Amino acid sequence: MPDSSDNDLGAAAFDLRVRARPGRGATRTTLAQVAALAGVSVSTASLAFSGSGPVSDATRQRVLTAAERLHYAGPDPRGRSLRQGRSGIIGVVMEERVLAAFRDPIWIALLDGIAQETTADGRGLLLLTDVGESAMAMESASMDGVVLLGCSTRIARSIDILRRRATPTVALGGPEFPGVLTISLDDRSASEVAARHLADLGHRDVAIVALPLDGDVGALGPPAPGSPSAERGPLTDDRERAGTVQVSIDRLRGVRAVFPDSTGVVAAGSYVDEGMIAGHALLDDPDRRPTAIVAQSDLLAAGVIKAATELGLDVPGDLSVVGYDGIALDRIIPHDLTTMVQPAAEQGRAAGRAVLDLLEGGEPAPVRFTSSFHRGATTAAPRR
Amino acid sequence: MPDSSDNDLGAAAFDLRVRARPGRGATRTTLAQVAALAGVSVSTASLAFSGSGPVSDATRQRVLTAAERLHYAGPDPRGRSLRQGRSGIIGVVMEERVLAAFRDPIWIALLDGIAQETTADGRGLLLLTDVGESAMAMESASMDGVVLLGCSTRIARSIDILRRRATPTVALGGPEFPGVLTISLDDRSASEVAARHLADLGHRDVAIVALPLDGDVGALGPPAPGSPSAERGPLTDDRERAGTVQVSIDRLRGVRAVFPDSTGVVAAGSYVDEGMIAGHALLDDPDRRPTAIVAQSDLLAAGVIKAATELGLDVPGDLSVVGYDGIALDRIIPHDLTTMVQPAAEQGRAAGRAVLDLLEGGEPAPVRFTSSFHRGATTAAPRR
DNA sequence: GACCACTATCGAATCGTTTCGACTACCGTG
DNA sequence: CACGGTAGTCGAAACGATTCGATAGTGGTC
Numbered sequence: 001m002p003d004s005s006d007n008d009l010g011a012a013a014f015d016l017r018v019r020a021r022p023g024r025g026a027t028r029t030t031l032a033q034v035a036a037l038a039g040v041s042v043s044t045a046s047l048a049f050s051g052s053g054p055v056s057d058a059t060r061q062r063v064l065t066a067a068e069r070l071h072y073a074g075p076d077p078r079g080r081s082l083r084q085g086r087s088g089i090i091g092v093v094m095e096e097r098v099l100a101a102f103r104d105p106i107w108i109a110l111l112d113g114i115a116q117e118t119t120a121d122g123r124g125l126l127l128l129t130d131v132g133e134s135a136m137a138m139e140s141a142s143m144d145g146v147v148l149l150g151c152s153t154r155i156a157r158s159i160d161i162l163r164r165r166a167t168p169t170v171a172l173g174g175p176e177f178p179g180v181l182t183i184s185l186d187d188r189s190a191s192e193v194a195a196r197h198l199a200d201l202g203h204r205d206v207a208i209v210a211l212p213l214d215g216d217v218g219a220l221g222p223p224a225p226g227s228p229s230a231e232r233g234p235l236t237d238d239r240e241r242a243g244t245v246q247v248s249i250d251r252l253r254g255v256r257a258v259f260p261d262s263t264g265v266v267a268a269g270s271y272v273d274e275g276m277i278a279g280h281a282l283l284d285d286p287d288r289r290p291t292a293i294v295a296q297s298d299l300l301a302a303g304v305i306k307a308a309t310e311l312g313l314d315v316p317g318d319l320s321v322v323g324y325d326g327i328a329l330d331r332i333i334p335h336d337l338t339t340m341v342q343p344a345a346e347q348g349r350a351a352g353r354a355v356l357d358l359l360e361g362g363e364p365a366p367v368r369f370t371s372s373f374h375r376g377a378t379t380a381a382p383r384r
Numbered sequence: 385m386p387d388s389s390d391n392d393l394g395a396a397a398f399d400l401r402v403r404a405r406p407g408r409g410a411t412r413t414t415l416a417q418v419a420a421l422a423g424v425s426v427s428t429a430s431l432a433f434s435g436s437g438p439v440s441d442a443t444r445q446r447v448l449t450a451a452e453r454l455h456y457a458g459p460d461p462r463g464r465s466l467r468q469g470r471s472g473i474i475g476v477v478m479e480e481r482v483l484a485a486f487r488d489p490i491w492i493a494l495l496d497g498i499a500q501e502t503t504a505d506g507r508g509l510l511l512l513t514d515v516g517e518s519a520m521a522m523e524s525a526s527m528d529g530v531v532l533l534g535c536s537t538r539i540a541r542s543i544d545i546l547r548r549r550a551t552p553t554v555a556l557g558g559p560e561f562p563g564v565l566t567i568s569l570d571d572r573s574a575s576e577v578a579a580r581h582l583a584d585l586g587h588r589d590v591a592i593v594a595l596p597l598d599g600d601v602g603a604l605g606p607p608a609p610g611s612p613s614a615e616r617g618p619l620t621d622d623r624e625r626a627g628t629v630q631v632s633i634d635r636l637r638g639v640r641a642v643f644p645d646s647t648g649v650v651a652a653g654s655y656v657d658e659g660m661i662a663g664h665a666l667l668d669d670p671d672r673r674p675t676a677i678v679a680q681s682d683l684l685a686a687g688v689i690k691a692a693t694e695l696g697l698d699v700p701g702d703l704s705v706v707g708y709d710g711i712a713l714d715r716i717i718p719h720d721l722t723t724m725v726q727p728a729a730e731q732g733r734a735a736g737r738a739v740l741d742l743l744e745g746g747e748p749a750p751v752r753f754t755s756s757f758h759r760g761a762t763t764a765a766p767r768r
Numbered sequence: 769g770a771c772c773a774c775t776a777t778c779g780a781a782t783c784g785t786t787t788c789g790a791c792t793a794c795c796g797t798g
Numbered sequence: 799c800a801c802g803g804t805a806g807t808c809g810a811a812a813c814g815a816t817t818c819g820a821t822a823g824t825g826g827t828c
Contacts, residue, residue: 028550030784041808046786053787054805073548077526078466079784082813087462088524089473089510099496099729102486112483115513122520126473127509129499136506140472142461164457166412345483414814425778430816437817438775463814466783 029070038066049075081142090118090355091126091143093158095151098129104270104299105327106344107149110172113348114147118356131155143167145355150174152244168358172351175246181358182366183351187247187324190340190371191254191294194322197338197373198292199258201381203320207290208255208264209278209300210235213243232277235264251296251324262290267300275303276310283311283319291382292320299325302333305378316380326374336376343369413454422450433459465526474502474739475510475527477542479535482513488654488683489711490728491533494556497732498531502740515539527551529739534558536628552742556735559630565742566750567735571631571708574724574755575638575678578706581722581757582676583642585765587704591674592639592648593662593684594619597627616661619648635680635708646674651684659687660694667695667703675766676704683709686717689762700764710758720760727753 035045040059047053048063067074081087092114094101101107115125128137131151135158145168148155152174159177162169172183198206233239243249255262265281267274275295282304283289295301301323308319315321315335326341350367357364419429424443431437432447451458465471476498478485485491499509512521515535519542529552532539536558543561546553554565582590617623627633639646649665651658659679666688667673679685685707692703699705699719710725734751741748 028784032784042785043787043809044807047807050786054807056806059806071548073545074523075786076784077524078462078469078471079813080524080786081526082462082466082784082815083786085462085813087526088521091508097496098499099492102492102495108483108486111486112481115482115511119513119521122524124475124521124525125511125513127499127511129503129509137472137503137508139458140461140464140506141508142465142471161457164455416814426815427779427817428777431777434816438777440776443776459816460814463783464816466785466814467816469783 028076029072031072031075034063034067034070034072037070038063046075086144086359087142088123089126089141089143090114090123090352091128091138091141091146092149093128093131093138093146093151093155094149095131095155096129098127100269101129101149104297106270106297106325106342109327109344110149110348110351113345113350114149114172114352115348116345117349117352118145131158135161138162145169145359147172147351147355148174148177148180150247153177168355170351170354170358172347173247181354181364183347183354184366184368185247185342185347186368186370187250188254188257190342190373191251191296191324192257193254193371193373194324194338194340195255195258195294197375198294198320198322198379201292201320201379203292203382205290205382206255206259206262206292206294207282208235208252208262209275209282209293209295209304210252210264210266211245211248211270211296211300212268213239213245213248213252213266231266232268232274233266234281235266239266248296255294262294267296270297270299272299272303272306275300275305276307277303279304279307280311283308283313289319292322292379295321295323297325298323298327298337298339301337301339301378305333305335305337316378318383320379320382322379324371326371335378337374338376338379339374340371341374342371412460413456415456415459418447418451418454418456421454422447430459470528470743471526472507473510473525473527474498474507474736475512475522475525475530476533477512477515477522477530477535477539478533479515479539480513482511484653485513485533488681490654490681490709490726493711493728494533494732494735497729497734498533498556498736499732500729501733501736502529515542519545522546529553529743531556531735531739532558532561532564534631537561552739554735554738554742556731557631565738565748567731567738568750568752569631569726569731570752570754571634572638572641574726574757575635575680575708576641577638577755577757578708578722578724579639579642579678581759581763582678582704582706585676585704585763587676587766589674589766590639590643590646590676590678591666592619592636592646593659593666593677593679593688594636594648594650595629595632595654595680595684596652597623597629597632597636597650615650616652616658617650618665619650623650632680639678646678651680654681654683656683656687656690659684659689660691661687663688663691664695667692667697673703676706676763679705679707681709682707682711682721682723685721685723685762689717689719689721700762702767704763704766706763708755710755719762721758722760722763723758724755725758726755 031045032042035042038045040063044055044059045063047055048060092111119125126141126143131137138158139161146162148171150173159180163179170181170183171177176182265278267278278300282293293304295304301321304321305315308315313319323337323339326339347369354364415429416426419426422429424447428439428443429447431439432444476495503509510525510527515521522542523545530546532555534557543564547563554567555561556567560566649662651662662684666677677688679688685705688705689699692699697703707721707723710723731753738748
């Protein structure tokens, strides 16, 4: 029994090939043709479709059946968006590849939040990834509004174009850009809370595992293949000073407020593997092991814990670990991680709302979110 | 030292608020104005920007400086796309929310593959998620081509619109749609390979953990909140017959070819948690434990292994487990999972290439990918 | 010196829709 | 019966670019 009975797509299956060929074959049917067949003017036909304006039921019906007979697909978005000056598209700009960007659940949650707010009534999300120096995609895409997701100052040129087009823009998880509304997080003070928690427990010898401090990436993510920077290595004063990634810097400062002289390493991205590498770098030598480690993301913390476990260390007995983000880690490590929980989806929603508000002429204020401390089972007083 | 020295965004920071207000304030500058200031015709100005056609260097320069003086942002994509009949946008349609869709790494890999191929020269990816009965977003978005990512027959109406618009369309990880090019996977025969591997090891009592068989979701993902279906529960003949999700059905058939009478449970989505629930359902009763379990995804397999571990069972000593997908699981469970590895990113790339090919009038053939068997350390001969 | 080919530029048409103002009936009211 | 109001319809003007065909100018060749 064929299962194609509940739709009538079969009839013109081969049409696709024929009509897709540009400039050849039947031109697509237009509102004018529908109007002609229905015996009304184009303007009336338009009203019949859009629903705005007075149209008699009889006329509307006539237009609709005419459209059906001609296989009219509805008003062409291109014509509509030119006339109306908007396209119903919200852009999401990221500097990384899809795969890299979504390896950290935090980014997925942010995007999901944006989608929740912006995706209603026929709007779509235009994903502009791997946006580098060439701003081509940003120039040639018609977007009503834009959310910059973890973008660095390297896209300043693209932002300039957005400004010239007067496109409402919101930055999420990045530095502040002039003229761009910022949705921010209390990275610095929240990190200070985490650090103070360790201090209160009695820790003095605390090491840091930092997210990338500069380079090719936004806040998180691996270096694009073949590109420089985002190198892993020890956390030196020089690197700290030269840092360009706001998140990493802020979280670092928070810890420094409590442990000014703590040493550490810089990871090449927010990944479990990177955390393991960092963990080994800090823990392999038994003589210079810290009693606690502050990781700048939960994924890094998970890696550190895995490294510690490999070395036979007990967490939190031999080593306390705190993270940042508050993603569900129970699938990665069996521990209940002590961490600073950030409201990821809520931030995405705020960004989405802000863009829509700007679109309607509102003047939304910048929003600053706060992370909340979650005391898990990976921190305890140092042994001895 | 201020860090805003390398861009000149500061000047018009407040412009955004003023000019974003529609209908109010300065209208956006147009190519005509640029042409006027440069003292050339509009057509010449257009040529100066697009680069196609002969323009003297002097003229081009004049146009460009005029544009700069007026803060012209470049040709408006709306006008361009109306005239040219294309927008540079490739749509990716999914029936789930972002968060749900991207919880399984396999979907991220697929999307990444699509992005790799389609995202070159100024193209962008329009993410249409949570596309339900209302096809609004699909009707009102101007897309040059579309990739259906794990869509069910529920979107037949939307596909009809695409066909009427003659929009090149490719289906990935879904059923076949008439008139739509399909990129497929050898789910059935690959599952048979996995099952035969267990049979060869001597297993006779094999249970199945199936992906959702029907309902509100595409191949994977949780039910939309408040919606029916995608229920978890025992795998009955009735449910098996009523299944609508192609992937699950095919993988089931493959196993059935080797173990016709094996029992099993249906999970509510491709998640570790669901795998754990399923695992407990199958393993909690010591008297009716299978010696091996075939899970229809790696995430489900990971959950099953976690459940087994919780019950004190050794994998593969007491229980053999095989999965499907070949995602990097080393961050979730310590085991090297025996599984069927599918070329996820490669499938995405194939879909992307196919859409572009269709766009240029080509006639790409359907592609069928094959999964390869990976013998890990989670399968062994049954004890006794 | 006439003619051709070629370059640089321009005017006008076109893409498909929405929207604004005007125009016709028609209805009810004074 | 004259008149204001309204519902329904229509024509024409945007929207902002690209592209086609035509028109000058320029230099070279026979």
